[in-house]
Amino acid sequence: MSEQLTKAREYEENAGKQVPKEERQLFHVTPTVGWMNDPNGFSRYQGEYHLFYQYHPYDTKWGPMHWGHVKTNDFIRWERLPIALAPDTEADKTGCFSGSALETEDGQMLLAYTGVTTVEEDGQAVDYQQQCIAIGDGINFEKISCNPILDRNAIPKENHKQDFRDPKIWAHKDCYYMAVANRSADTSGEILLYQCKKENIHDWSYVGVLDKCNNEYGKMWECPDYFALDGYHVLLVSPQEMKASQTEFHCGYNAIAFLGGGDNQGNFCRRTAQTLDYGMDYYAPQTVQTDDGRRILIAWMQNWETANYNNEEHHIYGSMTVPRELTVENARILQKPVREITNYYGKETRFEKQIVNGNIEVGMQGRVFDMTICLSNYKDCNRFRINLAASRNMECYSQIRYDFKNHEVTIDRSHCGCRRDMVHVRTFPVEAQDVVKLRILMDKNSIELFVNDGKASATMLIDTPISMDAITFEADGNITMEAVHYDLEEKLCENK
Ligand code: FRU
Numbered sequence: 001m002s003e004q005l006t007k008a009r010e011y012e013e014n015a016g017k018q019v020p021k022e023e024r025q026l027f028h029v030t031p032t033v034g035w036m037n038d039p040n041g042f043s044r045y046q047g048e049y050h051l052f053y054q055y056h057p058y059d060t061k062w063g064p065m066h067w068g069h070v071k072t073n074d075f076i077r078w079e080r081l082p083i084a085l086a087p088d089t090e091a092d093k094t095g096c097f098s099g100s101a102l103e104t105e106d107g108q109m110l111l112a113y114t115g116v117t118t119v120e121e122d123g124q125a126v127d128y129q130q131q132c133i134a135i136g137d138g139i140n141f142e143k144i145s146c147n148p149i150l151d152r153n154a155i156p157k158e159n160h161k162q163d164f165r166d167p168k169i170w171a172h173k174d175c176y177y178m179a180v181a182n183r184s185a186d187t188s189g190e191i192l193l194y195q196c197k198k199e200n201i202h203d204w205s206y207v208g209v210l211d212k213c214n215n216e217y218g219k220m221w222e223c224p225d226y227f228a229l230d231g232y233h234v235l236l237v238s239p240q241e242m243k244a245s246q247t248e249f250h251c252g253y254n255a256i257a258f259l260g261g262g263d264n265q266g267n268f269c270r271r272t273a274q275t276l277d278y279g280m281d282y283y284a285p286q287t288v289q290t291d292d293g294r295r296i297l298i299a300w301m302q303n304w305e306t307a308n309y310n311n312e313e314h315h316i317y318g319s320m321t322v323p324r325e326l327t328v329e330n331a332r333i334l335q336k337p338v339r340e341i342t343n344y345y346g347k348e349t350r351f352e353k354q355i356v357n358g359n360i361e362v363g364m365q366g367r368v369f370d371m372t373i374c375l376s377n378y379k380d381c382n383r384f385r386i387n388l389a390a391s392r393n394m395e396c397y398s399q400i401r402y403d404f405k406n407h408e409v410t411i412d413r414s415h416c417g418c419r420r421d422m423v424h425v426r427t428f429p430v431e432a433q434d435v436v437k438l439r440i441l442m443d444k445n446s447i448e449l450f451v452n453d454g455k456a457s458a459t460m461l462i463d464t465p466i467s468m469d470a471i472t473f474e475a476d477g478n479i480t481m482e483a484v485h486y487d488l489e490e491k492l493c494e495n496k
Helices: 003-017 339-343 489-493
Strands: 034-046 048-056 066-072 078-085 097-103 109-121 123-134 140-144 164-172 175-181 189-197 205-212 222-227 231-238 256-262 266-277 283-289 295-301 324-329 332-337 348-361 368-376 381-390 398-403 406-412 425-431 436-443 444-452 456-461 468-485
Touching: 003 078, 003 231, 034 109, 034 295, 048 078, 048 381, 078 109, 078 123, 078 140, 097 123, 097 222, 109 164, 123 348, 164 222, 175 222, 189 222, 189 231, 205 231, 205 266, 222 283, 222 324, 231 266, 231 283, 256 332, 266 332, 332 339, 332 444, 339 468, 339 489, 381 436, 398 436, 398 468, 406 444, 406 456, 425 456
Parallel strands: 034 097, 034 283, 097 164
Antiparallel strands: 034 048, 048 066, 066 078, 097 109, 109 123, 123 140, 164 175, 175 189, 189 205, 222 231, 231 256, 256 266, 283 295, 295 324, 324 332, 348 468, 368 436, 368 468, 381 398, 381 468, 398 406, 406 425, 436 444, 444 456
């Protein structure tokens, strides 16, 4: 084991113990210590699900990237494993950037990642990104001796030579395929496709372009994922520098799903584009397929635009979203929290169906829960509000609003206690339904909203002291409401 990896593992083990329990969310993946960004290598290996993450253990800010590591059997409880990769070879000495993983036919785990190296050119230090492979037993990994397997010479001539990262690897028949994010000559994103024979992972060849941006969906595309789902092929990308477009895409960093026709050899024909989450804290999603055929997505529950806020006050910074099951309906992806969350349902508080109006308190409270509100007979109601993590005097609260005239949802954290002026409000349209369903998952400082059985989702982090845990409702006219709230804290804390 290299000096860098030994040092990082030792540091992680010791410093991890110093992280106060209160700082951690209960069912979202957090770094053992320090900083976390993208999910990496979300994969099934010997009957369990592994997740790696972009990791800087030594600080709560981004720095030389390592791969942190956890695994799970149910996507809710995760076991911590030692750091998998540290920047310790010529090919990745400046960082081990994002990538993916798979189980090989001979039972090994293969990690495909971006090694960043720095070379001197005309007296200046220049970073190059190149694709590397490491193979191991699910805990310890060895970087193959011929890394990088794809360097800047493997990029088509006219394309950008520096942005070349985030390999997504998959197996098909006797080959491996790898989709890698790059930039076209027009400076916007392009996903390149490479291939090798399974028995020769040293020898990759360029196949062609899986899809390209043509300056339509932002600039650089990061973190591609590509898979079959419900009769479609899906390409996920995380664009940088998008211009807002209609109500579907906001400006800045986005996470987009393209649906289309395709095959497992990377022939893809895009037909539709949608946002994956309308909130502020969601980026770089990645998926895995389960044994029972589900496609599960996990994303970084943050965004470069909003990260780096009060990092100094914490021992850990960053977390993942709740894993979400994906399905397709009417050519759009739906996201629902992984069904295993129901195994952690504790105390149930129910509000039976009845007509309400005005301010409503129904004895619900808490900061770690799964709650569903159903609203119907709303013709006399313009607006319904849900206040979460509220103080009793309503000085602090975060809000979810439903506008029945326009069928628009708003998430709003401007009064959550945050001292920074950043994006605090997002509004998005949903399809009108007779019964509007709002499902909210909270885990201390995160709110994940799923509208109408996952037809839209919106994720945001809040900055509210944990003691503020009131939940209240407000209707500006008669409406029929029904609600059920399951506490998650008690069971998640059992034997922890
Ligand atoms: C996305 C990203 C990736 C890169 C990684 C570096 O958030 O910028 O493109 O591999 O983060 O940490």
